[in-house]
Amino acid sequence: MTEPTLHRGIPTDADHRVAELYWEAFGRKLGPALGPPERGRAFVAAHLRRDRAVTALLDGRVVAVAGYRHEGRSLVGGTAAQVARVYGPLAALPRLAVLALLEHRPGPGLLAVESIAVDGALRGRGVGTLLLAELDRIAAEHRYDGLTLDVVDTNPRARALYERHGYTVRHTARTPWLRRPLGFGAVTTMVRPLPDPGR
Template sequence: MSDNGTPRPHRGIPEGAERQVAALYWEAFGRKLGSALGPPAKGRAFLAAHLHRDRGITALDDAGRVVGVAGYHLAGRALMGGSARDVLSLYGPLRGVPRLALLGLLARRPAEGELVMDGICVAAAHRGAGIGSLLLREIAAVAAENSCSRVRLDVIDVNPRAKALYERHGFRVTRTQHTPFLRTLMGFGAADTMHRPVTPDDLGGGSPR
């Protein structure tokens, strides 16, 4: 932790923390991911086994435990990995092919000069302590260090608290995609695409590495 007791940011997923990160991701996004990667135990194991550890930013407590994580997609790699072959190998062709189609609906690839943030989550016991803001500042710093002009994310209509956090950090809605066919399957019926410009002030993030 930092001197004031706030969890400290760490670039990357610490070795050995893959299951912690997968559990946090599943807690936050299990409804959305469950249709593609469930049941939960199998889905969490898949996530843990296929993380790209260099595409995440974590918040660590004083014991080195992950209490928050933000994933991002940059230069062809995202935090959530796993190929089509990996999915088919685990679930089999009959069940794997529909799951690949669902995962394709969730995929968000960056445009030129863009970093896509593809998920942020904080452990329940640590919410309200500013960890989400800390992670967003580090995401912006990564974007600046990689000469990106903007950060992009998507937030679903059933997560207004996350949308409010993003707006406080300069994100603005640029497009709303209505997906009523996904409400029963994944729990949301629309998603806002939000953009935030990257500025020189973003270099350095929120605190030392």
């Protein structure tokens, strides 16, 4: 396989492709907040923050995306008012509550890796590792001490990838009440320290 090329940001006219990958990876979790799928993908595409992404391209097509949180801004935005405008004022309230549950708040000095989504046909071929390495570089450029991410108990493959890349467990929160609506019953926060660059 030709190795994908990395691109910081989202290429022009690739918003819907990024939203498709994002929903493929996280639709089970996001469904109660942004579903049904067609509407959810449209919401994600309309509220992408292009400067909070790293994408991987193969033959000019986006095959993977990683989103991160920096200076309070994440890959997928959308205010409460925007959610209410799309889904209606009353329906927005429970949706906003679900989104608040899913939000990752990094500790001080840590860049939050909020999402990694890889085309199903390319999983297991090193694309996730390429994205994680680029996120390391972004964290170092912004002088973070390390990176942090959350992984759910139903995604052992992702956790194994993060462990191979040097992430270790900080803590696990048991969330059995979320298993039925969101599809997972525990969330593990992992951290990867970066070498001190001499500052």
